[in-house]
Amino acid sequence: MAKPAVLVVDDEPDLCELLSITLQRMDLSPRTANNIGDAQRLLKTEQFNLCLTDMQLPDGDGLELVEWIQQYSPSVPVAVITAHGNMEIAVRALKLGAFDFVSKPLDLAGLRKLVATAIKLSGTIDSDTSVFGPRLLGTSSAMQQMRDMIARVARSQAPVHISGESGTGKELVAKLIHESGPRRDGPFVPVNCGAIPTELMESELFGHKRGSFTGAVSDKKGLIQSAEGGTLFLDEIADLPLHMQVKLLRVIQEKAVRPVGEQLEVGVDVRVLSATHKDLSQLVAEGKFREDLFYRVNVIELRVPALRERPEDVPELAEAILRRLGRRMKLTPPMLAKDALAALETYAFPGNVRELENILERAITLSTSGEVRAGDIQLRTTPGGPPATANSSNAGPLGDHLEDIERDAILKALEQTRHNKTAAAKLLGMSFRALRYRIKKLGIE
Ligand SMILES: Nc1ncnc2c1ncn2[C@@H]1O[C@H](COP(=O)(O)OP(=O)(O)OP(=O)(O)O)[C@@H](O)[C@H]1O
Ligand SMILES: [Mg+2]
Known part of the structure; x- marks a missing residue:
């Protein structure tokens, strides 16, 4: 097994050397960075079990790095090195997510204990399932905005409607809203409205009284009540039949339910x-979804962007998925070869992140080298059609069609903004980078 790796961030060569020697003697593998920028680069590309950072760095403050790690490498425990007696900084670092601190001049015995604890800690936290459960990965500006929005809406009690193509992470977003808010200790109850047979739906959602219909042998609490104190997640809400929509409206407006066969509302x-x-x-326009309910559930709308709108998230997602699959299959996480990544980065992902998961799972099974190569990756050309390998062209009928739609939208946005790409990106709801990338890919200009 590889030695646990420790990243030391300090601009004083003497201290870096002292720390490196100490860590090596503990049978750890130290790496050093002299500033925040280098540290971030290393954290993005290599795996670490611990990061030890000094406070004053040439390009900023150690606290910034602590914050950055919480967001982008939350699986890496970080400890700070503070000037002797500066408790105020130490406390700020802890609040920002550092797990501990050491003060200068360094007490090596104390430092060894801290390191040993950290190494244990890093074994227990998964990068994509932190102590708070699964995380929303992605560094694209769209995903950063999404994380901000989640934090913001988590504090409020307003109904939130999450839209987005299938497999984009809507359920994950719902879970994170629940877990980031004051209801986190209450239940999170997902209900797939499309999966409950219509005739059972009322009793499933609202519960029933014993004897209220044949088969109702005892009182049964409905799913809505079982979310008491927590969050009810109505997935595929568009599939709710109209008569249930009326009943749901009452739940939201009156904050009450009436179980089947019961006289009173609770x-x-x-x-x-x-x-x-x-x-x-x-659907509202077509009369298939009630307008009044639409306005109630849609107080805040979050749109989860399709993966093809944020190709820059693909590498991070792919790596996290491979790590997770590796753990599940008890393999060393397979590496993703450059050609495989390149193929993924230009693929349109009609099935979004879930499709990426499926593609990689299949690829691991096919790969024989401990590395996933382009040839191991099978990408869809037509929905339901035979899979093609990444080497062959992936511009099938669906791909073509999507690309035409995209090309039109981009051209229109560029026209409207007189070829100002920043403005066009905003108009299209994608990041500047994503737009630039699509323009290149679609051969516009
Ligand atoms: N940003 C992300 N970071 C990490 N994992 C993600 C992210 N987005 C999606 N996933 C993963 O992708 C899979 C699909 O996500 P999820 O079930 O939330 O999608 P969905 O939008 O509800 O899909 P559907 O419309 O098919 O129900 C899950 O395994 C989820 O954990
Ligand atoms: Mg879902």
């Missing part, structure tokens, strides 16, 4: 989140 305290990959406003 108050419930749940926060309602919902999601669908369908276009709800379109």
Whole structure:
């Protein structure tokens, strides 16, 4: 097994050397960075079990690095080295997520203990399932905004509707809203509205009284009440039949439910989140979804962007997925070869992150070298059609069609903004980088 790796961030060569020697004697593998920028680069490309950072660095403050790590490498425990007696800084670092601190001049015995604890800690935290459960990965500006939004809406009690294509992470977003808010100790109850047979739906959602219909042998609490004190996540809400929509409206407006066969309503305290990959406003226009309910569930709308709108997230997602699959299959996480990554980065992912998961799972099974290569990756050309390997062209009918739509949208946005790419990106709701990337890929200009 490889030695646990420790990243030392300090601009004083003497201290770097002292720390490196100490760590080597503990049978660890030290790496050093002299500034925040280098440290971030290393954290992005290599795996570390611990990061030890000094406070004053040439390009900023150690606290910035602590914060950055919480967001982008949360699996890496970070400890700070503070000037002797500067408790104020130490406390700030702890609040920002550092797990401990050491003061200068360094007490090597104390430092060894800290390092030993950290190494244990890093074994228990998964990078994509931190102590708070799964995380939303991705460094694209769209995903950063999404994380900000999640934190913001988590504090409020307003209903949130999460839209986005299938497999984009809508359920994950709903879970994170629940877990980042004051209801986190309460239950999170996902309900797939499309999966419950219509005739059972009312009793499943609202519960029933014993004897209220054949088969109702005892009182049964409904899913809505079982979310008491927590969050009710109505997944595929577009599939809710109209008569259930009326009943749901009452739940949201009156904060009460009436179980089947019961005379009285009972108050419930749940926060309602919902999601669908369908276009709800379109369904409203077609009379398939009640407008009043639409306005109730859609108080705040979060749109999870498709993966093809943020290709820069693909490498991080792919690596995290490979790590997770590796753990599950008890393999050393397979590496992703450059040609494989390149193939993934230009693929349109009609099935989004879930499709990426499936592609990689299949690729691991096919790969024989401990490395996933382009030849191991099978990308769809037509929906349901035979898979093609990444080496062959992936511009099948669906790919072509999507590309045409995209090309048109991009051209229109560019026209509207007189070829100002920053403005066009904003108009299209994608990051500047993503737009530049799509322009190149689609051969516009
Ligand atoms: N940003 C992300 N970071 C990490 N994992 C992600 C991310 N987005 C999606 N996933 C993973 O992708 C898979 C699909 O996500 P999820 O089930 O939340 O999608 P969905 O939008 O609800 O899909 P569907 O429309 O098919 O129900 C899950 O395993 C989820 O953990
Ligand atoms: Mg879902």
